Amino acid sequence: MKKFLNSAETFIPDVLAGLAAGHPELQVDVGQRVIRRAEPPRPGKVGLVSGGGSGHEPLHGGFVGEGMLDAACPGEVFTSPVPDQILAATKAVDAGAGVVFIVKNYTGDVLNFEMAADLAGDDGIAVETVLVNDDVAVEDSTWTAGRRGTGATVLVEKIAGALAEQGADAAAVAAIGRRVNDTSRSFAVALTPCTTPAAGKPGFELPDDEIEIGVGIHGEPGRRREKLRPAREIVAEALGVILDDRPIDPGERAIVLVNGMGATPLSELYLVFGEVAAALEVRGIRIARNLVGNYVTSLDMAGVSITVCAPDDELIRLWDAPVRTPALRWGV
């Protein structure tokens, strides 16, 4: 294993210390592992909390800030945050209007966020939960019952965050988050496995000339392995699966995220985006907004995920709203 770290044991606190040093606009509690906005919560604003295993940076800590999350709870690498940690974040951001959890559909995350919601309820804080399950590659997996939550999480957090910032109530914020998830689908392909600091060796083996079609964000298996193919063919398959599951009519719009899994150069991500754009154009689908880069990663995995969302006018408007976080920023 070759990584920039001091020790596997101190990996997460060392990463959090760096995030804190780089972003004084965040308050990073390294001991409790809660990342939140430095300014106190605005009275009456719905609090937005997400979290999950570490190793997917910038998700979720990089999306804390104006117009997006109020707090994020990073677990150990590829391990859910614990209920007490989520509860601490919930209490810290509650400003009397309730809190919305954004949870990726992995068994551990679902369980721990549910327990935290119960604990928060005992403390008089009403919690709504948005479950993200956009990955159409597999139904059920080693980590999940049902579909996995992946790239759409960025869209859900951005759009729900914008509505929360505008003063909507918890039910409305949760509803729009669910709407984004319902109209979004993702599919991922890996060129290489990833290595957790604790394990010190790749989570799975992939021969030098093979790729994993439909891989998950922890390196969990997808649909099959096969020989490397041209990017155009890989994109055609991914889009086929995505649009079969959630068709978009010609003339309609899409928000497209082409996401790197951590070790894929930006040049290749733009190349993939170009293929997505060409393929959607043939189908008469217009890309209204796009994002190309590393947003939901899998440590040092080389791979790409494609997320397509079919937005209405309100989702586009909220997508365009100002956002100021370490990883996503415009309008301010």
Added chain:
Amino acid sequence: MKKFLNSAETFIPDVLAGLAAGHPELQVDVGQRVIRRAEPPRPGKVGLVSGGGSGHEPLHGGFVGEGMLDAACPGEVFTSPVPDQILAATKAVDAGAGVVFIVKNYTGDVLNFEMAADLAGDDGIAVETVLVNDDVAVEDSTWTAGRRGTGATVLVEKIAGALAEQGADAAAVAAIGRRVNDTSRSFAVALTPCTTPAAGKPGFELPDDEIEIGVGIHGEPGRRREKLRPAREIVAEALGVILDDRPIDPGERAIVLVNGMGATPLSELYLVFGEVAAALEVRGIRIARNLVGNYVTSLDMAGVSITVCAPDDELIRLWDAPVRTPALRWGV
């Protein structure tokens, strides 16, 4: 070689097609390989042009836009753009106030930008050149006479771009670019080599437990190879070399860029930044501004470069000025 591409021959045009599809605010001439702002140049504004070999994305095309570059010329992978290409970019952005070239110190780039400047002069366009040579790892290299130009290029392009946007003349824009370079130093370390699409195999070999100290952005050799060490020790050596060469007094400020070489996860980059911040704090140096991410990459190399700039008030003010490019955006 495992990469997302259609063929090695079409790699650059396919990447440029994706950049064009994703950024309608840019005008990308895929045939001539010139990336520029879609809106025509503002009369009287100094034009800012940079370029170099491809493979370092987002450098330089990702830095074209309001408050930064007017045009970028990407060459083949790790190969200088040609004089005619640079001349075309120069003519396209000239608005009567002359053009400033920002050139990284590699023999091919220096030669071709010089020839383009001569050709532009023949056409009545005055050109000033800022040479970037911030890499203190080696003096002379397989690609360079003198020091290599690396991470400081981002700072030079941002700060000179801000001054150009504010209407300064070519001499002033070039002078501030040189000032940024003069006060900036960089040092890089690689965990893995990189593979160009044309070669199809790594440019050098690096054993599973060794790292290259002082590596260049084309994978060219640094100072030595050695066993992997804790991030803290690597950072201590890099900062030692940087600050020996360009001391910063206690109480003074720094702009710090912790840059990934393409395949380094963001978590590790933040971890490295945390170590830089802690080490500078011990020296009494305050980090006034920072940037952590992939900005000057080397294809799929896992590695990190550290750039430290000692800014005055004017450089900080220009750093903070609005910028709207694919890879760097704030204030708009």
